[in-house]
Amino acid sequence: MTEQLVSPGRQTSAGGPVRIPVERTWWQRHGRTTTVWALRLLLVTVLLAGWQMTAGSLFDITFTSKPSAIAGRLGEWSADGTLWTHSLVTIQEIVYGFLLGAVAGAVVGFVLASLQLAYRVIDPFMMALYSIPKVALAPLFIVWFGIGMHMKVLLAAATVFFLVFLNTAAGVREVDRGLVDAVRLMGGSRKDIALKVVLPSSMTGVLTGLKVAIPYALIGAVIGELVASNQGLGYLINDAAAQFDTAGVFATLVVLSVIAAVLNVLVGLIGRRVNRWKPVEARG
């Protein structure tokens, strides 16, 4: 029925991209991904096997250890619970630090970038603070907060804050004027503009900030632990290195990279949800 109401010629002009279902075999659908994963697996296997075989002959295992010893150490630590207690501490520091820094960075970035004058006044100071190596803050944080968990959380948060802040502010300041004007024409208030245009538009910036900040949350927490602590993966590395236990150091590094990988996957998931509206080729 509705077809008859449509004037002739409109079907072609309003058609847009034509979508048709395509029959694909399992291999056409997943072949590429399977190949990539198979090659990744192969690469890791070759590297580990090479390391294992040359350990002791080409390299001194005192310094480089070997995969079997690292796996053994991981199994040992996992059995006696060392791995879990220390990982848990570090993960907590990362998560709290990341959340604290990200929320503060996003909120401050959003508010400050919306206030033209305030942003211009504060911008150089923020850049100066951002440029300070965060490790240099560790001694100060120890004085202020002690060597407990607070200090690591805040060190991680300080790093995350600036990255999220800068990206959020950039996102807010790059909002298309045309979209803002469109809302003004609809009779929108400043609040409408902030919530319906600036906020969604700056999401790309916020997410970039979050993505970039994830490894830095890890760095902040681990550096805090390396500088002064009695628990956490950073402490475990220090402790193992002090005993010349390279297998222990490598085992901890493995755990750290697993944690980083999991965090990256999480942010990737949020990104996909938020960027649904972007064309396929622009999706990060």
Place this chain on the structure above:
Amino acid sequence: MTGVLAAERLTKQFAKDDQAIVALREFSLTVEEGSFVTVLGRSGCGKSTMLNLLAGLTEPSDGAVTYRGRKLSGPDIDIGYLTQSDTLMPWRDVQRNVEMPLEIRGVRAEERRGTAAELLERVGLKGFEKHYPRELSGGMRRRASLARMLAGTPRTLLMDEPFGALDAQLRTELQEELLRLWQGSGQTVVFVTHDIEEALLLGDRIVVLGQLGRVVADREVGLERPRTLDTLRVDPAFVELHTAMAAALKEGSS
């Protein structure tokens, strides 16, 4: 005769360092209620500046815009403005874009949905409600923008070369649809274009702008409606107007 929308000696300058660039100088125009006025001018003659002022988006450096007897001091929801570029929110699908003016006014969700569905059907976008703007072609985005503007039920419409970026066929199609939507609606339209044919096809009255918004010609278009380009092209009255307008454009730019 008093118009619904009037510009009185509008001047607009853009300050840059110690200099100011004049975009519009002492521009005056009165638009009658319910009329379709096309404003014709070459690029850079201040057409967009003029529309931004009429829409209340920017403040004139001098002069004033009066809308229904009141001085315009900012955007008015009774004035719809279709800009040259697309300003659909890329993160909203077509339906939620069209609903937006109503959403800002605080209209209830079900009512918004009904209005949007009806408008989308009128502009020929039925079935594309859930598409995001970037998944649509340029013509469809224009239709969606048009629907969004109409959702705010403005009594006055300002259009800034709305079909400029489209191919000739699609443009003709949308021009005809615009006329169909406008006829009998009682809405007042100010339509800016650089295309003489478009100006003559659509307008009741045609205003030709020269540099800095100087009005070089202002004529009634007595052509009978409904008009189609094919029949107009062989109409002697159209040919005469076309020649006159072309001459006016040339004069305005010298």
